[in-house]
Amino acid sequence: MAPFNPYTFIQCPCSDSSPLGRPADSNSPTGSEPEEDERTFDPRAPRSNYSLYPLEYLLYCEDCHQIRCPRCVSEEIVTYYCPNCLFEVPSSNLKSEGNRCTRSCFQCPICIGPLNVTTQETKPPDPSLLTAGNAPHSGAYALTCSYCNWSSTEIGIDFDKPNGIHAQLAKIRNGGEPRLTAKERKERRKELSHRGDSAAVVAAREEIDGQALDLENQFANLKAFYSSQLADPSAGDNGLSTLGDLGFSSPSSLSRIMSLYTGGKLNDNKAKSRLGAMREALTSDEGLLVTDLDESALISQLHLSDHCDTASTEQITNQPPNLGEPLLHGASRFTSSLRPIPYLLRTKRSKRCPVCRHIISKPESKVGTTRFRIRLVAGSYIPSITIKPLVLPNPSGGSSSSNVGDLLTPLTPVHYLLTFKNPIFETIKVTLATPAATPGRFASKVTILCPQFDIDANTDVWDEALKDNDRGDKSSRSSGSHTRQRRGTEAGLQLEVGKIWERGRNWVSIVVEVVPASLRLEDGGMLREDEDVLEIAMFVRIEWEAENGGDDAGISSAAVGKDRDQKEKRELAYWCVLGIGKIKQT
Amino acid sequence: MSSKRHSILPPISQPGPKPPVQFSSTITIADSAILTGTNPITIATESVIHPRAKIESSGGRITIGRRCVVHERVTLGAIGNSSSSQRPNNVTGGGETAVTLADYVTVEVGASIEAGDTYIGEGTTVGVGSKVGAGAVVGKHCTLTPHTHIRAGSSVPDFTVVYSNGMRRTDKRGVAELKNKGVARQIDVLRRMIPSNPSKFM
């Protein structure tokens, strides 16, 4: 079993609009409180999954003085870039080129490792010619995977140039057949139609039409066909004449329907003038593609192939929407039909507070830099909480848990040290509260031995050292991390209710006592998933005096008021969940 | 010409008997390679043994073919935890042959090839941290990607690529020749870089 790492998750208030926790529940020992204030947070409620985050994932809005989570912030894309070549892609290109890298960055269709452009059939470097320095070859290039040794030659694709692979690949089908893009096809046909009807031209035309339609071409043809149909002003029915012939195929009824949705402007006189039943596409030129239901060739190919010749679901889902692929029929499950995957672009995103719309995180737009212009992370506003099992040499009242990751013995008290570290430059007052028993079917008993304490400000270590005299009373108890006040030690390792265990420059440790519940079920039922994990919901309330409005951490842009002399009282309260350990099943 | 002056190489206690060796005169073997065991160790032409590679012949004879590269921290001929009863019947565990590397075999950093008539075919690359179990037969021009585990007694056909936790596919690049040439180039360089001290092991 994987060792259990204690964790702390913090609840984002964005899920707070409805009353906390689940409604009064007869199963839950805490469910009987009638008042709103008394409702406690249940970490096991299905909704809790969506509101609990580790501290690192949370941001903080300085204007609302509230925690913000990835779920409630609104994101704005600052930069698009390719994760492989790290080139920025202008957002204007996205519409035309799609959200993939259009340079030469591809992933392997077999193992999704990166593909490299390599020279193929390199002339073996002759030792005697070594000094001459073999010039790059005129030979073809291929994409190869340096992890699983896949090569684009396996699907019959190679390239003339080592750059602009994306554009080259768009013109080659698997197997090496050239492919005309829809645009080229159109141009070619136009060109030929200008040249009259000589035998050669007809042959060339047939060649174009003979090429199997693929997704992109078919769509282009269909689109062209129907738009010409709509534009065709051939006279016919007036769209309302015969109710029996209320054909949706007629452009007039189409436009009538459209007008229902678009607000009526389509159904004008002009539209009425172009009537006439629309027909369906009849030739491949118009986008007709006859389904080929004969799969015997594929079946016989299956007989001859190995397991590794067929593509896995994962490989198929990793495939980009391939415009060159013949849709529905012909799309086989063989690895030979897979194509290199152009890298999906990645983004740098800024984040806004959902309430006040202030930006709370904004990276620099350049791809190469990792700096942020604004980065208001919750970790610099609210204390971090770390959990450590507390080992008492002479345990008072039962044995203590010895190691992180050990299973907890039911009905035996264990002690944990919660260390709160204050990130802000003010002394904070912390008040903790927790239900006496954890919610759910197995109620473990929880006691916070010291639910109220102060944590000294996070003063600069250097400040401390330099201005030792100025600091007066503070320096006595907080000169660096080495002078710790260890109340527990002084008291002969006795756990005292209401006493802090240990304190340092900007941190305080307190003890929480837990009596894990017995996981025995009377009716002999099974444990549900993760029911053996002991999670404590804890309500944390922090109070402090901010020096001046809006500048509680000394980072923000001060734009609030002018009179900042008097201190302002602030408070922040939130639920958090402490994952302590797993209870032994007896 | 001393690698000691330019290196921090903590001493290794010779963990066992000095095995009888048969070296080609053209091999490169680092001073800090570790050879141990009782059975003979044969290394053929132009092969390179990196520093801190360990060749253990206590489980049988170890043969390294031409132009093999054995990287640092490799263990050839480890006595595996797979007991001899698990091996195919025809293998005489620990008796005659422990490990055979054919020509042009590259064994990358930290890989381990267990003793027990284990065979690695020509041109095969055993990836970083891979483990080839006792009695396994790996074909020609195979690629075992890093952290591959070939079970004892199993066989891998020629031109197989083992990747992603044991997936297999066939290498269709057809670059075996080229790859061997590349190994030869690499050996040219390594011979100049690694101070060879075969006499230490004689």
Added chain:
Amino acid sequence: MSRRPPRGEYIETDTGNKVARKATLVGTQNIMLGGKTVIQPEVMIRGDLVRSIQSSSTSSSGGATPNNTAVAIGRYCFLSRGACLRPPGRLYKGAFTYMPLRMGDHVFVGPGSVIQAASIGSHVYIGARVVVGEFAILKDYVRVLDGTVIPPNMVVPSFTIVAGQPARVIGEVPEGGHEAFELRDLYKTVGNNPHPAPA
């Protein structure tokens, strides 16, 4: 063979590097340490595999020019027990050459990992038993989970979490997770007179 140590598990240099006596550094003249870097026991660094293509084909023992760096490591890096750093090598214009391996600041390399990258940025965490393939590029603030195999030539952009064999992107480093890459505190916890880990 090695100098008899005046006790202490680590050699501490003027620039604050802490190099375990039981670490194997081959070709130290080609290994650059930025300072305050920890090299734990059983780490191996192959500084002897220097770039060979521009240097003349004379014996490697003699003229090691200052530019001959094979492995360059920044400040506050932490190489855990059993890690191995070696420069990547490839055929270049028909000849084989090794290329330097460069590593930024605050790079943690987990136990038993093998690194053959071309470059590793700053604030990078590499877990245990990871293989970083030849010529891979890891940018800043990258987290590589345990057991990952990063294929050769892969580029891992900043703020990426990768895992798997072969490696794939599985997540993004959150804004609040940048400080966790800082290795100053870890540096203090090892050495001949280590400080206890801070609370």
